[in-house]
Amino acid sequence: MGLLHSSILSTFPNTKLVAVCDTSALMNRLYKKIFAPMGVNVINDFDKLSSFDLDAVYVTTPISSHSLIVKSLLTKGKVRNLFVEKTLASDYSQARELCSLSNQLGGLTMVGYMKRFSVIFGKAKELLAKGELGDPLSFKAYAFSSDFLGVTKESKSSSSRGGAVRDIGCHLIDLAIWLLGDFEVSAILSREDTLIGSETYVSFSTKGSTGLGGHFDISQRMQNYRMPEFGFLINCPKGLIDVNDDRLLLTLSNGEQKKWFKHDLNDGVDFFLGESEYFRENKEFVNALSEKRPCEPNFDTASMVDYVIDQVREKSGASK
Numbered sequence: 001m002g003l004l005h006s007s008i009l010s011t012f013p014n015t016k017l018v019a020v021c022d023t024s025a026l027m028n029r030l031y032k033k034i035f036a037p038m039g040v041n042v043i044n045d046f047d048k049l050s051s052f053d054l055d056a057v058y059v060t061t062p063i064s065s066h067s068l069i070v071k072s073l074l075t076k077g078k079v080r081n082l083f084v085e086k087t088l089a090s091d092y093s094q095a096r097e098l099c100s101l102s103n104q105l106g107g108l109t110m111v112g113y114m115k116r117f118s119v120i121f122g123k124a125k126e127l128l129a130k131g132e133l134g135d136p137l138s139f140k141a142y143a144f145s146s147d148f149l150g151v152t153k154e155s156k157s158s159s160s161r162g163g164a165v166r167d168i169g170c171h172l173i174d175l176a177i178w179l180l181g182d183f184e185v186s187a188i189l190s191r192e193d194t195l196i197g198s199e200t201y202v203s204f205s206t207k208g209s210t211g212l213g214g215h216f217d218i219s220q221r222m223q224n225y226r227m228p229e230f231g232f233l234i235n236c237p238k239g240l241i242d243v244n245d246d247r248l249l250l251t252l253s254n255g256e257q258k259k260w261f262k263h264d265l266n267d268g269v270d271f272f273l274g275e276s277e278y279f280r281e282n283k284e285f286v287n288a289l290s291e292k293r294p295c296e297p298n299f300d301t302a303s304m305v306d307y308v309i310d311q312v313r314e315k316s317g318a319s320k
Contacts, residue, residue: 001060001085001112003030004274008282009058010038011271015286018054021046049077056081056108056289063087063162067094071101080107083285087111087162087170088302092310095303102299110285110295111302113174115230115245117280119265124232124243125179127250134237136180140215141232143172144222148200163198165309168228169218173305174297175230176206176214182304183208185311192221204312 002022010017019041020031031042041052046069049057057079059069067089073079082102088111089095102109115121127133145168165173176183183206192201200221206214231244242249250258269279288295 002027002058003034004278005058005060005083005282006031006035007273008271008279009286010035010040012283012286014290018052019043019049021049047072047076049073049079054079056083056285058082059084060112061085063166064090066090067098070098074098074101074105074107080105081109081289082107083110083112084299084302085112086174086302087166087306087309088299089306090162092303092306095299095306099299099303108285108289108295109299110281110288111297111299112281113171113297113302113305114275114277114281115171115175116178116297117277117284118245119262119267119276120243120245120248120260121175121179123248123260123265124234124241127241127248128179128234128236133239133241135210136212137235137237138213138215139176139180139232139234140217141172141176141230142217143168143219143228143230144217144225145220145228146222146225147228148220149223150221164200164218164220165202165312168220168230169202169216169312170305170309171228172216172218172230173308174302175232176216177301177304177308178297179232180212180214180234181208181210183212183214183308185308185315186213188312188316189215191316199316202312202316204315 002020006017006020009015017035017040020035021043022028022031023044028042028044036042057073059066059082061069066084070082070084073082089098128136186205186207189203189205191199193199201219203217206216208214229245232241234241239250239252246262248260267276269276271279284295
């Protein structure tokens with residue numbers, strides 16, 4: 001993720017990539033080969049970042065290190081503006097601590113929930129915001145991958161990514177909050193763990209402040225999902241929104257259907273790497289920084305995802 005963001009940032013005309021920091025000797029050799037000819041400093045100690053008079057820092061390290069690094073950058077690194085890859089922290093208490101600290105300093109923050117920058121999910125947001133379908137009655141949401149298909153209960157491989165909910169489910173939870181508002185976890189319906197307490201599958205129900213009921217299915221062991229896929233079925237009084245990463249199907253109550261694909265919604269970007277959403281989220285962060293305005297999702301917004309993940313783990317009896 002560090003290489004991905006660095007590469008995209010280096011294409012922006014109003015942005016200068018100053019330094020890249022990684023403790024991996026292998027990655028540093030790669031960074032030097034790519035970025036050193038551009039005058040970018042390659043270092044292996046993030047404490048040294050304070051010497052570069054930076055406007056912003058991206059934290060793309062493993063989730064377990066986010067809290068330590070972000071606190072150090074904010075308190076000792078003389079950096080107030082931070083982009084942090086998802087999830088913001090390892091749990092909600094850490095996330096709130098980072099929110100409190102960043103709010104005291106008044107910096108610009110963003111967390112890498114890039115699915116908010118999808119033209120398809122953006123279209124779903126637009127349809128809901130218009131209100132023509134009526135207030136949603138219920139929804140179902142899924143996040144599927146086949147990353148751990150066939151994994152045994154004795155495997156430790158899924159734990160390094162924090163389990164299914166923190167790894168891929170966090171994007172789904174953030175999208176649900178963005179599209180439909182805050183909610184609480186009502187019940188855990190089903191769960192599959194490895195012996196070390198890292199889930200590869202979990203299903204749970206939710207209830208929103210307006211009474212909106214939801215159902216989440218999150219799995220890292222679903223067959224035929226080489227790449228993660230996210231989707232929603234949103235039931236409204238005047239229609240049904242069926243949306244995933246690639247297309248949106250709207251079925252009105254009179255039976256009329258409308259369908260949109262990415263290419264219908266101007267999905268092109270100036271520099272494509274990974275997914276077009278990565279370019280848009282980086283552009284939004286840089287533009288907000290230049291224009292001295294807030295952007296979303298910020299630390300406070302993203303902390304609500306950590307809140308929901310804590311609820312899932314607590315209600316299922318799993319350790320954080």
